[in-house]
Amino acid sequence: MSVIVRFAPSPTGVLHIGSVRTALFNWLYARHCSGKFLLRIEDTDKLRSTEENAKAILRILKWLQLDWDGEPVIQSTRIERHKEVANKLVEQGKAYFCNCSPEELALKKEAAIKEGKSYKYDGKCRNNTTHYIEGKSVIRLKTDESGETVLDDLVQGRVVTENSQLDDLVLLRSDGTPTFMLSVVVDDHDMGVTHVIRGDDHLTNTFRHIQIYRSCGWDVPRFGHIPLIYGPDGTKLSKRHGAASAQDYIDLGYLQEAIFNYLLRLGWSHGDDEIISREDAVKWFDICDVGKSPARFDMVKLQNLNAHYMKARNNESLLASIKPFLNTELSEMQTNRILLGLDGLKSRAKTLVDLVKSALIYVEAPEAYDEVCAKYLMPENVELLKDMIKIIQSEESIQQDILLERAKALANSRDVKLVEIAQALRSALCGYLVSPSVFEIIEILGKDESIQRIRRFIDLDM
Ligand code: GLU
Numbered sequence: 001m002s003v004i005v006r007f008a009p010s011p012t013g014v015l016h017i018g019s020v021r022t023a024l025f026n027w028l029y030a031r032h033c034s035g036k037f038l039l040r041i042e043d044t045d046k047l048r049s050t051e052e053n054a055k056a057i058l059r060i061l062k063w064l065q066l067d068w069d070g071e072p073v074i075q076s077t078r079i080e081r082h083k084e085v086a087n088k089l090v091e092q093g094k095a096y097f098c099n100c101s102p103e104e105l106a107l108k109k110e111a112a113i114k115e116g117k118s119y120k121y122d123g124k125c126r127n128n129t130t131h132y133i134e135g136k137s138v139i140r141l142k143t144d145e146s147g148e149t150v151l152d153d154l155v156q157g158r159v160v161t162e163n164s165q166l167d168d169l170v171l172l173r174s175d176g177t178p179t180f181m182l183s184v185v186v187d188d189h190d191m192g193v194t195h196v197i198r199g200d201d202h203l204t205n206t207f208r209h210i211q212i213y214r215s216c217g218w219d220v221p222r223f224g225h226i227p228l229i230y231g232p233d234g235t236k237l238s239k240r241h242g243a244a245s246a247q248d249y250i251d252l253g254y255l256q257e258a259i260f261n262y263l264l265r266l267g268w269s270h271g272d273d274e275i276i277s278r279e280d281a282v283k284w285f286d287i288c289d290v291g292k293s294p295a296r297f298d299m300v301k302l303q304n305l306n307a308h309y310m311k312a313r314n315n316e317s318l319l320a321s322i323k324p325f326l327n328t329e330l331s332e333m334q335t336n337r338i339l340l341g342l343d344g345l346k347s348r349a350k351t352l353v354d355l356v357k358s359a360l361i362y363v364e365a366p367e368a369y370d371e372v373c374a375k376y377l378m379p380e381n382v383e384l385l386k387d388m389i390k391i392i393q394s395e396e397s398i399q400q401d402i403l404l405e406r407a408k409a410l411a412n413s414r415d416v417k418l419v420e421i422a423q424a425l426r427s428a429l430c431g432y433l434v435s436p437s438v439f440e441i442i443e444i445l446g447k448d449e450s451i452q453r454i455r456r457f458i459d460l461d462m
Pocket of ligand 1: 202
């Protein structure tokens with residue numbers, strides 16, 4: 001049997017990072033099994049679904065290179081089919097028209113709560129397969145009243161529910177629209193889905209879904225319910241924790257390969273391997289190996305992975321990734337300087353945002369100087385900087401090694417530590433004290449720009 005999985009997001013909001021992991025696990029399982037990864041946009045909630053959210057979902061999947069097979073299925077185009085299935089179930093006596101008014105049901109619910117019982121529809125209309133009232137009737141499924149439904153979940157293991165706990169769920173609402181319960185089952189069946197891999201917040205729905213499959217006489221797919229992602233405080237990861245949507249992480253400057261690797265390891269492992277390539281992930285991933293305890297999001301781990309993947313990227317591709325974070329178009333000279341400087345910069349950054357901040361030294365002279373730089377405007381430091389200007393001027397072409405030797409000699413002759421000179425130069429060239437080798441920066445900026453920046457710094461009245 002060839003494996004067919006699907007990712008079925010609702011475009012009712014931004015894509016949560018947990019949903020991205022669901023997409024990733026589906027994609028990996030499909031590719032691992034040489035099966036198919038389908039995409040379905042569940043846009044039946046017309047009030048909350050937007051075209052913009054749907055587009056953003058596709059954009060993020062493409063960004064992560066989670067390519068799907070065929071065209072995305074748009075759930076709202078399939079409503080007639082959902083209705084057809086519901087009506088057929090009524091014809092077959094497996095579903096019925098329920099004409100109870102919402103007020104009547106609310107009263108019964110209230111009474112049950114007063115008695116301390118859990119509410120369940122009492123089945124008053126269970127035998128009504130003929131009396132349909134336009135605008136009032138809903139279609140309910142005749143759920144099994146006895147026995148149990150067993151779910152042999154690929155992640156959660158065996159989970160059992162007494163059928164007496166399940167109520168006669170609504171398939172079609174009184175306005176004729178299908179419910180999520182019905183649409184999801186009909187679409188999964190029609191799309192040939194063999195494995196439903198989704199968040200464990202759907203686990204209780206699954207028992208109802210199984211009832212619908214059985215009533216329709218369809219094969220029940222395998223299910224794998226993956227645990228949700230929690231924040232460090234043990235509650236469901238949300239914006240309160242700083243970042244929760246996939247777009248938040250993109251905006252914070254994480255590379256797609258870091259997000260891919262991080263989400264992969266969140267709830268799944270392969271020995272002690274932390275860095276796992278796409279190829280190995282596809283080779284090794286199996287849905288049965290996903291753990292069933294909730295995964296905790298660890299920002300530090302993600303940052304470390306990101307730092308690793310930034311170092312592993314070549315400079316051209318890294319430059320392409322930081323361009324969207326720069327507010328300015330780069331000239332050819334600025335581009336070349338950044339390309340030369342990236343080796344030194346990327347080993348220090350954790351995110352693209354960090355990298356862009358530090359790369360600005362190759363874009364423009366500092367607009368402001370950190371407070372700590374003031375120290376390097378003391379007369380003895382200014383003297384050192386003036387000497388450095390002379391040294392830089394006297395060089396035919398700037399080479400960092402030679403410059404370093406000459407700065408060492410200057411330090412000796414003035415009886416100061418080399419670091420004093422380096423920090424004074426950093427202040428002048430960058431406006432702050434943490435940077436790659438300052439002699440490398442001078443080599444990349446070139447003679448004129450370096451001298452100009454130093455002059456500007458020492459003339460400045462801070
Ligand atoms: N549209 C549902 C959601 O976004 C997913 C349904 C499913 O995967 O079965 O939660």
